[in-house]
Amino acid sequence: MQRVGQNRNFRGQSSRESRNGGQTGSRYDRGVILLLRHGEAEPDQGGGDAARRLTAKGEAQSVAAGRAIARLGLEVDLCLASPRVRAKDTARLACEALGLVPEITDPIGSGDYDTLELVAGRGNVMLVGHEPVLSMEVARLTGARIKLKKGGLAGLDRGVLRLLLRPVELAAISDPPG
DSSP, X not given: OOOTTSOBOTTSOOHXXXXXXXXXXXXXSSOOEEEEEOOOBOOOOSSOGGGOOBOHXXXXXXXXXXXXXXXXXXXXXXXXXXXXXXXXXXXXXXXXXXXXXXXXXXXXXXXXXXXXXXXXXXXXXXXXXXXXXXXXXXXXXXXXXXXXXXXXXXXXXXXXXXXXXXXXXXXXXXXXXX
């Protein structure tokens, strides 16, 4: 098992090796893309959808996601997050374990974006956003048909879905027994 200090992508390369060692010239051969769906959120309390906050369960899901990513030794160079409160808070909590500060990116909140354009040249990137757009992006980029659970994580590498974890699996990885 790799220690957190030995962060790698799915090909066993550091993000620096990945950025400098790609051969194909494709827009999608330079880094890993992690897609994290926001954790469980409260119902609209009158402030509109964008103001919905995480529940205690959603906060725990977010912390577990960050810890699991760290325990798996996946290197994340940048986190881009929706400005909607539940996604912004998910990103902040997950990024604490990764030593990152999320960058708020308005198009993720509206669902009007191309993942490859957002991540181009930025290394291994985690996007924190919403359904159904995240699953639609997985299908567009890999051909895989998934439904990302609240607090779930997908990992893409060179057009292949390499990782798909539900919140319960992320929690088990983040805090293994014994």
